Amino acid sequence: MAKLRISNLSIRYGDVRAVTDVTLEIPEGKITAIVGPSGCGKSSFLQALNRLTDLIPGCEVSGSVKLDDQCLFAAPALDTISLRKRVGMVFQRPNPFPQSIRRNFEIPLREHGTPKREIPAIMERALTDVALWDEVSGRLDQNAGTLSGGQQQRLCIARALALNPEVILFDEPCSALDPIASMAVEKHIQALRGRFTIVIVTHNLAQARRLADSVAVFWLRNGSGRLIETGPADDVLSQPRDPDVVSYLNGLNG
Amino acid sequence: MVLRRPVDCLLGWVGGLIALATAGAFAWILWDLVRLGLSQVTWGFLTGELSDGGRSGGIGPVLVSTAGILGGCLFFAVPLGVGCAIWLSEFVRRGSPWARAVIGGVDLLASVPSIVFGLFGMTFFCQKLGLGFSILSGGLTLGCMILPTVIRTTLSAMRNLPSDLRPSSAALGLSRLTMLREILLPSAFPGILVGITLGIGRALSETAALIFTSGYATRWPASLADSGRSLSVHIYDLAMNIPNGGANAAASALVLLALILAINLTASGLGERWRSRQTGLRN
Amino acid sequence: MSRSHADRVVEAGLGLTALLSGGTLLLIVWFLFEGAKPALDFGMLGHLFGDGKWQPGSVRDPQFGVMSMLIGSLLVTGLSILLAAPAGVLSAIFLSFYSPARLARGHRRLLELLAAVPSVVFGFWGLTVLVPAIDRLHPPGQSLLAAALVLSLMILPTIALTSVSALQAVPVAQLQAAAALGIGRPRLIWSVVLPAAWNGVGAGILLAAARAIGETMAVMMVCGNIAQIPASLFDPVRPVTATIALEMGYASAAHKSLLYAAGLLLVLVTGALICGMAFRRQTETSLPRSWS
Numbered sequence: 001m002a003k004l005r006i007s008n009l010s011i012r013y014g015d016v017r018a019v020t021d022v023t024l025e026i027p028e029g030k031i032t033a034i035v036g037p038s039g040c041g042k043s044s045f046l047q048a049l050n051r052l053t054d055l056i057p058g059c060e061v062s063g064s065v066k067l068d069d070q071c072l073f074a075a076p077a078l079d080t081i082s083l084r085k086r087v088g089m090v091f092q093r094p095n096p097f098p099q100s101i102r103r104n105f106e107i108p109l110r111e112h113g114t115p116k117r118e119i120p121a122i123m124e125r126a127l128t129d130v131a132l133w134d135e136v137s138g139r140l141d142q143n144a145g146t147l148s149g150g151q152q153q154r155l156c157i158a159r160a161l162a163l164n165p166e167v168i169l170f171d172e173p174c175s176a177l178d179p180i181a182s183m184a185v186e187k188h189i190q191a192l193r194g195r196f197t198i199v200i201v202t203h204n205l206a207q208a209r210r211l212a213d214s215v216a217v218f219w220l221r222n223g224s225g226r227l228i229e230t231g232p233a234d235d236v237l238s239q240p241r242d243p244d245v246v247s248y249l250n251g252l253n254g
Numbered sequence: 255m256v257l258r259r260p261v262d263c264l265l266g267w268v269g270g271l272i273a274l275a276t277a278g279a280f281a282w283i284l285w286d287l288v289r290l291g292l293s294q295v296t297w298g299f300l301t302g303e304l305s306d307g308g309r310s311g312g313i314g315p316v317l318v319s320t321a322g323i324l325g326g327c328l329f330f331a332v333p334l335g336v337g338c339a340i341w342l343s344e345f346v347r348r349g350s351p352w353a354r355a356v357i358g359g360v361d362l363l364a365s366v367p368s369i370v371f372g373l374f375g376m377t378f379f380c381q382k383l384g385l386g387f388s389i390l391s392g393g394l395t396l397g398c399m400i401l402p403t404v405i406r407t408t409l410s411a412m413r414n415l416p417s418d419l420r421p422s423s424a425a426l427g428l429s430r431l432t433m434l435r436e437i438l439l440p441s442a443f444p445g446i447l448v449g450i451t452l453g454i455g456r457a458l459s460e461t462a463a464l465i466f467t468s469g470y471a472t473r474w475p476a477s478l479a480d481s482g483r484s485l486s487v488h489i490y491d492l493a494m495n496i497p498n499g500g501a502n503a504a505a506s507a508l509v510l511l512a513l514i515l516a517i518n519l520t521a522s523g524l525g526e527r528w529r530s531r532q533t534g535l536r537n
Numbered sequence: 538m539s540r541s542h543a544d545r546v547v548e549a550g551l552g553l554t555a556l557l558s559g560g561t562l563l564l565i566v567w568f569l570f571e572g573a574k575p576a577l578d579f580g581m582l583g584h585l586f587g588d589g590k591w592q593p594g595s596v597r598d599p600q601f602g603v604m605s606m607l608i609g610s611l612l613v614t615g616l617s618i619l620l621a622a623p624a625g626v627l628s629a630i631f632l633s634f635y636s637p638a639r640l641a642r643g644h645r646r647l648l649e650l651l652a653a654v655p656s657v658v659f660g661f662w663g664l665t666v667l668v669p670a671i672d673r674l675h676p677p678g679q680s681l682l683a684a685a686l687v688l689s690l691m692i693l694p695t696i697a698l699t700s701v702s703a704l705q706a707v708p709v710a711q712l713q714a715a716a717a718l719g720i721g722r723p724r725l726i727w728s729v730v731l732p733a734a735w736n737g738v739g740a741g742i743l744l745a746a747a748r749a750i751g752e753t754m755a756v757m758m759v760c761g762n763i764a765q766i767p768a769s770l771f772d773p774v775r776p777v778t779a780t781i782a783l784e785m786g787y788a789s790a791a792h793k794s795l796l797y798a799a800g801l802l803l804v805l806v807t808g809a810l811i812c813g814m815a816f817r818r819q820t821e822t823s824l825p826r827s828w829s
């Protein structure tokens with residue numbers, strides 16, 4: 001079962017072609033890792049999946065992305081607000097709103113029409129999912145900026161979970177964290193398998209091996225990011241076919 | 255080395271002396287105002303009516319008119335200025351022709367001499383719109399004048415917000431209105447307040463733009479449509495047109511300086527707090 | 538759908554405020570132009586530069602010679618810049634390279650306060666303290682010198698503060714490179730720092746010039762307001778701004794439209810100075826530096 005069907009997706013910023021002609025299916029309830037060297041369009045690709053590309057001036061997207069059977073870009077397109085409720089995102093740098101922890105949940109939940117009295121329970125459940133509840137339950141009205149980097153990132157994951165999305169996009173969620181915080185975050189992503197469809201961009205191949213059910217490798221060819229290999233994680237990571245991927249994996253393994 | 259030393263010394267001394275002279279001039283001005291006026295500043299002076307053309311009596315009505323002018327000025331400049339800054343930072347691309355035109359117009363507006371604002375205010379608000387010499391006319395004229403201050407400060411407050419607030423709000427499916435109301439404006443609020451405070455400071459200092467818009471009346475103003483002199487116009491009138499008005503002029507100048515000082519300290523205090531909040535977030 | 542509708546309403550409303558804000562300048566220029574039209578239509582130019590005197594209200598012999606006032610404005614502004622620019626730049630150098638950090642911080646606060654003192658207070662002080670002092674030296678006291686002194690005191694903080702920011706914007710790496718080559722402080726300032734900071738310093742001076750030429754109250758209170766070409770520093774003068782402030786209350790007909798023309802001229806000159814400044818700065822940095 002494919003949750004997201006991407007076909008012939010190209011992304012350009014003005015004259016720069018960031019991503020060219022990507023066709024990929026993201027299986028439902030599984031973790032799909034996007035790997036590849038930096039600058040090969042992984043993040044741009046991810047941002048197209050919740051139309052965050054709209055925020056970038058001069059960014060043009062062509063091809064099609066379908067969530068279940070609904071088009072993201074072609075008419076009749078899903079409106080961005082309900083799209084982003086269904087497709088959540090966690091960024092590389094933790095980005096809680098500079099307000100209280102509680103407000104970080106209230107603002108998005110109220111926006112999507114959750115009644116006020118249901119919010120505390122949702123917030124508790126989401127924070128428990130990332131093992132943050134015990135750490136912050138006594139100081140929910142403190143500014144989220146006072147949390148440590150790892151806690152902030154887990155808060156951001158919980159904030160995305162609270163909207164009960166169908167898909168969650170992770171854009172190198174551990175690369176701004178120290179190794180211990182990074183392992184904690186990874187463990188929580190692991191635990192979300194099955195409940196959500198997860199797409200994670202990472203440049204950490206060991207992490208991809210530990211987390212992913214399937215892997216897509218992006219590569220820079222002719223000045224543009226392309227998908228060069230895809231399949232179940234075990235196959236791609238242990239027996240890659242593309243020579244570039246072979247040397248990439250060997251280089252990093254050796 | 256030996257040859258270089260004297261130049262180094264000289265440069266240090268000359269610069270230091272100039273800095274000292276600047277401080278000295280400031281002290282001199284303050285001392286003269288205190289010497290001439292401090293004994294006049296009493297509660298009765300602040301609340302009492304003017305008498306004998308301002309030579310004696312207090313500045314009560316003048317303070318009320320000043321507050322009225324400020325109120326009119328903020329009523330005009332704050333919504334317009336903050337709105338314009340939000341539009342510039344959130345709704346147009348930075349280098350787009352529209353944004354450049356508006357910013358260019360605003361920066362040029364900041365350079366317009368205050369007497370020209372007076373000329374314009376008299377023609378447009380007093381005569382064309384028929385508001386006459388009134389507190390409202392004066393306030394609106396000052397509103398045009400402080401508009402650039404409010405816009406520029408609000409704009410830089412908005413642009414200095416952490417850049418990831420916008421994508422993170424969008425990724426949660428917040429509408430632009432919610433993003434503005436719940437995320438961006440609360441974060442930028444102290445910065446916006448600094449801009450408004452700076453604008454108040456400029457408005458309080460202004461004289462030339464008011465002489466022919468809000469007028470000279472010394473009575474208690476009954477409404478915004480009444481004429482009334484601001485504190486700065488009062489000082490000017492006492493100094494230039496009223497023989498022996500010096501003592502009360504100095505006293506009024508002290509009051510004005512105290513207000514400006516308070517405004518300035520508020521602005522820089524707010525700025526400090528804002529900055530520490532911003533950096534607190536980034537650690 | 539309703540949410541994106543609300544978004545669109547908000548965007549339109551904010552766009553309107555931006556249009557009004559940007560349009561204020563156009564409105565001002567338009568009204569000045571409308572007011573000045575008769576003066577521009579009258580074939581006045583000959584009068585403006587041909588007539589010897591400024592007596593626009595006279596019924597029998599109206600004369601419209603504006604040269605004395607233009608020269609007055611130029612002299613007052615030029616002299617005050619001549620006094621304030623070197624002093625401002627030197628004190629900025631002192632604050633950035635010579636004074637202890639704590640003293641520099643204190644002095645910056647003082648300069649910011651001095652910049653916030655209302656012009657009418659400067660004018661009052663000039664009138665009650667400076668003018669009598671000059672009068673003792675050389676009557677009548679109300680003079681070009683008094684105006685230039687008061688004005689230079691008013692614009693000195695602007696020049697000093699913008700120069701300090703310009704000097705401090707010079708990359709530390711350049712200073713380290715110069716120090717590592719054993720270059721002494723004066724040469725470092727003269728050959729490394731000032732060339733790099735010159736655009737910023739120049740921008741500050743242009744900004745100060747725009748403020749000086751537009752200043753009304755302080756100048757009007759100490760300059761004597763006699764429309765003549767001064768023969769010495771101690772003679773009274775009357776700049777353009779003072780003329781507008783003194784006469785717009787009662788002027789009519791050709792006289793009044795001349796005042797509008799004077800306003801238009803001021804806007805053009807200060808606008809040109811500000812464009813020059815922006816060109817020098819060339820970056821779109823924020824104006825208020827006191828808190829950013």
